[in-house]
Amino acid sequence: MSTAAPPSADSDCAIDVVDLAIxxxxxLALSGVTLQVPTHEIFGxxxxxxxxxxxxxxxxxxxxxxxxxxxxxxxxxxxxRDVRSWRNPYALRQRIGVVFPLPVGLPMTIYENVALSSRxxxxxxKADLDVIVERCLRRAALWDEVKDRLDSLGSLLSGxxxxxxTIARALSQDPSILLLDEFSIAVDPVTTMRIEEVLAExxxxxxxxxxxxxxxxARRLASQTAFFLTGELVEVTETETMFEGGAKDPRTTAYVxxxxx
Amino acid sequence: xxxxxxxxxxxxxAWWVDRAMQVLVLAGGLSAIVFIAGIFVFITxxxxxxxxxxxxFREFFFSPRWTPTSSHNPTYGALALIxxxxxxxxxxxxxxxxxxxxxxxxxxxxxxxxxxETLKVLVELLAAIPSVVWGFIGLSIMNPxxxxxxxxxxxxxxxxxxxxxxxxxxxxxxxxxxxxxxxxPDTYREAAEAMGATRWQVTFRVVLPAARNGLVAATLxxxxxxxxxxxxxxxxxxHSINLxxxxxxxxxxxxxxxxxxxxxxxxxxxxYQALFTLGIFLFLxxxxxxxxxxxxxRGGRRKYRRRGRRPAASANP
Numbered sequence: 027m028s029t030a031a032p033p034s035a036d037s038d039c040a041i042d043v044v045d046l047a048i049x050x051x052x053x054l055a056l057s058g059v060t061l062q063v064p065t066h067e068i069f070g071x072x073x074x075x076x077x078x079x080x081x082x083x084x085x086x087x088x089x090x091x092x093x094x095x096x097x098x099x100x101x102x103x104x105x106x107r108d109v110r111s112w113r114n115p116y117a118l119r120q121r122i123g124v125v126f127p128l129p130v131g132l133p134m135t136i137y138e139n140v141a142l143s144s145r146x147x148x149x150x151x152k153a154d155l156d157v158i159v160e161r162c163l164r165r166a167a168l169w170d171e172v173k174d175r176l177d178s179l180g181s182l183l184s185g186x187x188x189x190x191x192t193i194a195r196a197l198s199q200d201p202s203i204l205l206l207d208e209f210s211i212a213v214d215p216v217t218t219m220r221i222e223e224v225l226a227e228x229x230x231x232x233x234x235x236x237x238x239x240x241x242x243x244a245r246r247l248a249s250q251t252a253f254f255l256t257g258e259l260v261e262v263t264e265t266e267t268m269f270e271g272g273a274k275d276p277r278t279t280a281y282v283x284x285x286x287x
Numbered sequence: 288x289x290x291x292x293x294x295x296x297x298x299x300x301a302w303w304v305d306r307a308m309q310v311l312v313l314a315g316g317l318s319a320i321v322f323i324a325g326i327f328v329f330i331t332x333x334x335x336x337x338x339x340x341x342x343x344f345r346e347f348f349f350s351p352r353w354t355p356t357s358s359h360n361p362t363y364g365a366l367a368l369i370x371x372x373x374x375x376x377x378x379x380x381x382x383x384x385x386x387x388x389x390x391x392x393x394x395x396x397x398x399x400x401x402x403x404e405t406l407k408v409l410v411e412l413l414a415a416i417p418s419v420v421w422g423f424i425g426l427s428i429m430n431p432x433x434x435x436x437x438x439x440x441x442x443x444x445x446x447x448x449x450x451x452x453x454x455x456x457x458x459x460x461x462x463x464x465x466x467x468x469x470x471x472p473d474t475y476r477e478a479a480e481a482m483g484a485t486r487w488q489v490t491f492r493v494v495l496p497a498a499r500n501g502l503v504a505a506t507l508x509x510x511x512x513x514x515x516x517x518x519x520x521x522x523x524x525x526h527s528i529n530l531x532x533x534x535x536x537x538x539x540x541x542x543x544x545x546x547x548x549x550x551x552x553x554x555x556x557x558x559y560q561a562l563f564t565l566g567i568f569l570f571l572x573x574x575x576x577x578x579x580x581x582x583x584x585r586g587g588r589r590k591y592r593r594r595g596r597r598p599a600a601s602a603n604p
Contacts, residue, residue: 092477092480094400116484116485117483118483120482120483122481123482124478124481126474126477126478126481130475130478132475132478132479132493133471133475133493134493134496142479142482142484142492143482143483146482146488146492192478195482199482
């Protein structure tokens, strides 16, 4: 049985956040976030709408550069280095796979969706791409459903399939960190369970930050869970402890027990 | 209970307004079709007698001799006019496609905030410049400039009118192309950016392919504009009947011929009807171009959106 002590900021820490605050057009959306995401674990982030969960993810892969009016202060260290010191933010984003709430099948073939990341990095060899595409689709539990129609449009797949395509695309980046933002919102329960199995396997290879609106999903997957509420990090606790009444803050207990949110 | 039945059957003001507006917009929509059909019927009727009785199709399409005012042997070869229009439009596209595509990509994908808004307004302003002003620029600025730079005797030629027409068509093409880029959902951009794609990679790999049909449509509408443009071409092309062999040859456009000659003809004469035949030809070509553009736009919509437009409510009372 693990203890509730948070891991220290050592080399086992994939993402190290200190005093993170995020503003949109001067308005505070999230503040005072200090936490460490341990390497090769699934880190859950729960909280009601508008609690700042998505903003937190956007700060990690520097989407603030692309969002008008978004300002980030404090520090976010990925692999020991502040993300704002990466002089090539594109290289940072290549290391971080992102899965958005609504599936985004890019308007190209299924094959091209998964091959895109490698192509962006200059891989041209068809045989190499074939291998990458098959491996990533298999790992995202989509291969069997699409292997006969890799040349049809990715944007025409069903919602659940598109979300797995999105995951395959993220995996094709060969990321060290995978950020999932409420991936199951547009996915049926059966597909959700399949993706959850995939995630449980993936954590041996990458660090996963799982933002979820389903507290039970965090409970099933995450080793530690952070609770965000109205732009504030309430606490980070071992998931089991949090769900068995051991949360430090009564608001957390109330939320995981479904009393609000 | 009686009250409830009453409420279910009562047609209130909103119901009647809805009904009236449906009829009104239907009338508006039908009128557009009626006008187009009316125009087509009119020019066809004016030119029909000539087309069916006296027009020699081989002469019309393959002879460059357009001498309708000759007293002993009038000829109606439109080849030179078609070639004139085609060469000017072709050059115009060479000028306008890179300009408008570049401008649209900059405005749609790279510019932000005030720069973007300012540019959009400027481009729309450019589109509103009357064609006679462009013709004037062709006559008084481009003409001496071409004579000077290329050392040719006449500066009113394919080059002049092609550039003028290209600059004229560019703003409207930019606007339509930018609309096509804007129609590409931001989620596509965000997804590609999150993968580490650079701005240019996002544009080139994701946005442009997704907007391809709209961009083709923008170009086709530019071609249509070039085909139909009259005044600027009349002023800048030199208006002389010629099969152009170089950009420095003066040419004459179909539209300019109609504009310049129709006032001089007797209604119903062969010459008059021949000009209407040119009109029919122009109408058919521009119709085909616009139709093709429309097909492309629709193709684009169908291809990338799973969810189509909500079907219009039926007018059942």
